[in-house]
Amino acid sequence: MSDAQPTDFDPVEPNTGEDFEPVEVFPDSDDFDLRPGADSCYKCSVCDTNCPVAEVDDDFPGPKFQGPEQWRLKQTDDGYEIDDSVMSCSNCMRCDSACPSGVPLSQMHNTARGEYVEEQMDKLSVEYVRNRILSNYRLSASIASKVPRLANFAMNFGPARWAMEKTMGVTSERDFPEFAQQTFRQWWAARGGADASRENAIESRERRGEPAEADKKVAYFHGCYSNYNTPEVGKAMVHVFEYFGYEVVAPEQKCSGTPMFANGMLDDARRHAEVNVSSMSDLVDEGYDAIASCTSCSMALRQEYPELFDIDGIEDVASNTYEAIEYLRIHEDVKGEIESAEVSGELAEEFAYHAPCHARNQGLERQAVELFRDLDGVGVEDVGDSCSGISGTYGWKEEKYEKSMEIGDEMFEHMEHAEGETGMTECPTCAMQMEHGTGYEIRHPLELVEAAVVE
Amino acid sequence: MAIESEILVVGGGLAGLSSALAAARDGADVRLVSYKQSTLRQASGLVDLLGYTPDGEGPLTDPYAAMADLPASHPYQTVGVETVREAMAMFDEVSDYEGGHTDTNALLPTHGGSIKPTARYPRGAAAGLASDDRDTLLVGIEAMTDFDAPHVADHLDAVGVPFGVRGETIRFPGDLRADAKVTRYAKLLDTNGEVAVRGRNVPAREALAQRVNPLVEDAERVGFPAILGDDNPGAIRDALGDQMGVDVFEVPMGPPSLPGLRLEDRLFEALDESGASFETGNPIVDFDGDGHVERVFMEKNGARIPLSADQYVLATGGLVGKGVESDREGVSEPVFDCHVPHSDDRYDWFDTAVFGDHPFAGFGVETDDDLRPLSADGDVEFDNLRAAGSVLGGYDFAAEKSGSGVSIATGYAAGASAAAEVR
Numbered sequence: 001m002s003d004a005q006p007t008d009f010d011p012v013e014p015n016t017g018e019d020f021e022p023v024e025v026f027p028d029s030d031d032f033d034l035r036p037g038a039d040s041c042y043k044c045s046v047c048d049t050n051c052p053v054a055e056v057d058d059d060f061p062g063p064k065f066q067g068p069e070q071w072r073l074k075q076t077d078d079g080y081e082i083d084d085s086v087m088s089c090s091n092c093m094r095c096d097s098a099c100p101s102g103v104p105l106s107q108m109h110n111t112a113r114g115e116y117v118e119e120q121m122d123k124l125s126v127e128y129v130r131n132r133i134l135s136n137y138r139l140s141a142s143i144a145s146k147v148p149r150l151a152n153f154a155m156n157f158g159p160a161r162w163a164m165e166k167t168m169g170v171t172s173e174r175d176f177p178e179f180a181q182q183t184f185r186q187w188w189a190a191r192g193g194a195d196a197s198r199e200n201a202i203e204s205r206e207r208r209g210e211p212a213e214a215d216k217k218v219a220y221f222h223g224c225y226s227n228y229n230t231p232e233v234g235k236a237m238v239h240v241f242e243y244f245g246y247e248v249v250a251p252e253q254k255c256s257g258t259p260m261f262a263n264g265m266l267d268d269a270r271r272h273a274e275v276n277v278s279s280m281s282d283l284v285d286e287g288y289d290a291i292a293s294c295t296s297c298s299m300a301l302r303q304e305y306p307e308l309f310d311i312d313g314i315e316d317v318a319s320n321t322y323e324a325i326e327y328l329r330i331h332e333d334v335k336g337e338i339e340s341a342e343v344s345g346e347l348a349e350e351f352a353y354h355a356p357c358h359a360r361n362q363g364l365e366r367q368a369v370e371l372f373r374d375l376d377g378v379g380v381e382d383v384g385d386s387c388s389g390i391s392g393t394y395g396w397k398e399e400k401y402e403k404s405m406e407i408g409d410e411m412f413e414h415m416e417h418a419e420g421e422t423g424m425t426e427c428p429t430c431a432m433q434m435e436h437g438t439g440y441e442i443r444h445p446l447e448l449v450e451a452a453v454v455e
Numbered sequence: 456m457a458i459e460s461e462i463l464v465v466g467g468g469l470a471g472l473s474s475a476l477a478a479a480r481d482g483a484d485v486r487l488v489s490y491k492q493s494t495l496r497q498a499s500g501l502v503d504l505l506g507y508t509p510d511g512e513g514p515l516t517d518p519y520a521a522m523a524d525l526p527a528s529h530p531y532q533t534v535g536v537e538t539v540r541e542a543m544a545m546f547d548e549v550s551d552y553e554g555g556h557t558d559t560n561a562l563l564p565t566h567g568g569s570i571k572p573t574a575r576y577p578r579g580a581a582a583g584l585a586s587d588d589r590d591t592l593l594v595g596i597e598a599m600t601d602f603d604a605p606h607v608a609d610h611l612d613a614v615g616v617p618f619g620v621r622g623e624t625i626r627f628p629g630d631l632r633a634d635a636k637v638t639r640y641a642k643l644l645d646t647n648g649e650v651a652v653r654g655r656n657v658p659a660r661e662a663l664a665q666r667v668n669p670l671v672e673d674a675e676r677v678g679f680p681a682i683l684g685d686d687n688p689g690a691i692r693d694a695l696g697d698q699m700g701v702d703v704f705e706v707p708m709g710p711p712s713l714p715g716l717r718l719e720d721r722l723f724e725a726l727d728e729s730g731a732s733f734e735t736g737n738p739i740v741d742f743d744g745d746g747h748v749e750r751v752f753m754e755k756n757g758a759r760i761p762l763s764a765d766q767y768v769l770a771t772g773g774l775v776g777k778g779v780e781s782d783r784e785g786v787s788e789p790v791f792d793c794h795v796p797h798s799d800d801r802y803d804w805f806d807t808a809v810f811g812d813h814p815f816a817g818f819g820v821e822t823d824d825d826l827r828p829l830s831a832d833g834d835v836e837f838d839n840l841r842a843a844g845s846v847l848g849g850y851d852f853a854a855e856k857s858g859s860g861v862s863i864a865t866g867y868a869a870g871a872s873a874a875a876e877v878r
Contacts, residue, residue, distance in 0.1 A: 049496060049638045051638075054636045055636070055642045059632070061634065062636055065634075099491065100777075302758070319757025363737045365734065
């Protein structure tokens with residue numbers, strides 16, 4: 001309080017006059033009202049102790065500043081510009097689940113970052129163009145997947161990567177993920193789409209002794225990565241849900257927006273969100289639940305969409321979205337089936353499991369470890385609560401690469417110490433980082449559920 | 456359907472953790488759910504049993520002996536002294552804390568310069584005991600304004616500690632930002648990362664020891680604010696101690712607290728080893744049942760996730776942890792809407808003196824002998840719900856210094872009792 005202007009205000013006998021209305025000291029705004037959140041912060045700094053960036057980066061002031069404090073500065077000083085350190089926040093969202101007072105920290109960060117990019121960032125700068133390309137991964141991937149062999153070669157061609165780092169600031173230290181020869185959607189269409197899925201589901205219901213017309217139907221949000229890079233995850237999802245008697249549909253969809261939020265490209269994110277919400281909300285109206293296999297996609301649909309955008313039907317979609325295995329745990333005895341199963345063959349392995357930050361925020365950080373605890377033939381070991389450090393596009397930026405690896409060090413070390421030499425995680429970019437740091441092959445928990453109960 | 460377990464513990468603080476541990480160690484299938492990360496991060500990491508009587512007498516030498524004289528409504532009376540002993544034995548087994556060798560309280564210096572009676576303390580604090588007569592140097596870090604070492608030393612001197620004590624303030628080696636987080640210091644020391652000192656890169660532990668060394672003089676032990684590592688605090692203390700030729704200890708700090716964080720990690724690790732399941736991040740907001748809890752609902756951004764169990768433990772905390780809520784109209788328990796006794800006139804909730812005897816400090820649910828919450832009429836609210844920790848009423852943990860002990864003891868009792876029901 002020492003730097004506050006002295007006032008004549010007397011708290012015992014208020015003398016501010018009739019005109020002063022204490023709840024309206026900040027101007028009205030048409031945006032989401034962040035004031036209650038800012039007011040809820042009592043400065044305990046627990047968010048700061050959860051920030052993987054503040055732990056290694058001396059220039060990063062931490063989530064308490066990025067969120068409630070910066071918001072307040074912005075209200076009281078017309079000339080206040082968003083601090084450029086907001087671009088160093090990796091959007092891991094750990095601060096959200098840390099806050100004992102319910103401050104919507106990631107919403108504040110996303111909003112501030114959006115404003116910084118919109119109003120303060122040079123749209124012709126290399127950084128802006130690079131971030132825009134990185135965050136629009138879906139676009140690059142959709143082009144590359146038309147010619148996957150060529151793309152796989154070109155994207156990891158040394159001289160090209162050197163040039164990308166020099167001209168665009170995309171680190172040449174990492175290998176680009178490989179594009180699948182057949183995308184998930186191509187496989188899905190060739191297999192007969194929703195009609196085939198319905199037939200398979202009915203067959204399963206009969207085998208399980210359930211009514212053939214049971215109301216079990218889900219809309220799969222596969223996201224970009226399962227579509228273009230790891231269709232085996234999408235296929236596992238379909239096989240597992242059909243096994244439990246669910247009809248699957250794969251509606252029209254764009255990027256979930258996760259990389260765009262992290263880069264402050266809120267207009268891009270909104271455009272994609274509008275498509276996703278529109279196709280998902282129609283299905284939710286028809287009684288479908290939305291299921292995602294990527295925990296950042298489910299995070300976006302559940303939390304970031306309603307926090308950042310005002311789109312018709314968005315709340316309904318958010319409250320009917322689930323992570324795939326979480327959904328089965330609620331509605332089916334998946335644990336029981338796994339306990340009586342046995343895995344042999346390719347996936348009869350010891351796995352070093354890393355819980356992605358975005359899974360953590362949905363309360364799913366222990367799901368895989370606990371679900372597979374009693375599965376014969378398989379061991380799943382948690383490699384600890386550290387962040388992998390890649391945070392989507394973050395670790396792809398040349399200037400962030402070192403930090404990204406420093407954050408990831410703890411996870412790499414624990415993976416090396418773990419018994420298994422195969423990794424496991426729900427998040428595609430965590431998987432990239434795990435593979436990059438250890439050379440391990442990385443699998444998705446759905447693949448293991450498939451191996452246990454379907455095959 | 457619902458996510459099922461035999462016992463569901465709602466709350467992830469000391470009470471919830473003790474409850475889940477006790478039940479899982481008795482062989483029950485336990486699930487613990489916590490809205491947010493444990494409030495242990497905001498606690499000093501010291502584990503108190505009873506430091507003062509409700510009338511303010513103390514510091515008490517033997518907390519167990521003093522329990523017999525507590526009012527009948529006190530949670531220690533509800534569970535009985537023997538259960539408190541069993542609960543502390545479990546805590547000693549799963550933690551690596553000191554102090555379990557004796558019934559009597561230890562006296563520890565606080566970061567404000569007072570002396571606090573406590574029953575258990577982390578190993579890192581052991582060399583700092585106030586009953587130890589070795590001369591002491593306290594080292595503060597310039598940027599950490601909540602530990603002013605010369606001021607703390609003067610305070611300790613004024614309360615008459617049996618040793619000489621000096622305080623010195625240093626700049627932490629390397630050019631850290633002025634408001635660097637405690638985790639930044641801890642990470643640097645954990646990894647022994649290099650810091651720049653006069654243009655030369657030096658490992659952080661060595662650089663810190665070199666900076667403090669000239670200040671040690673005749674001191675036989677050196678105390679730092681609790682920033683000495685998160686994963687490897689023992690190794691860091693040893694390394695600093697070896698290089699300075701003294702014993703090194705940490706003074707527990709306010710929030711955010713590394714000793715609290717380390718204890719949280721240790722207890723969750725023990726919970727994992729016990730075979731229990733747990734998750735954090737989303738609140739329990741509602742339940743089904745009348746006189747018997749059928750299931751509860753967890754809220755995730757509008758989705759309601761059903762969880763069901765045979766037995767439930769309510770360990771959601773008190774007024775700070777939001778297990779007890781108040782507004783101008785009244786005081787309530789938000790999950791099961793259990794009765795919280797309080798005056799209708801809110802001006803009776805507090806005393807006019809700041810450090811007076813505030814009724815609100817004792818707000819919480821009343822229970823029967825088996826820790827089951829009671830309605831306003833004195834009937835058991837739900838036959839399969841027990842309460843533990845700060846959600847209980849009838850005691851003022853801040854004044855008595857009994858918070859951790861009551862949480863561990865009632866958590867243990869509730870967990871063991873719930874486990875006995877399902878066996």
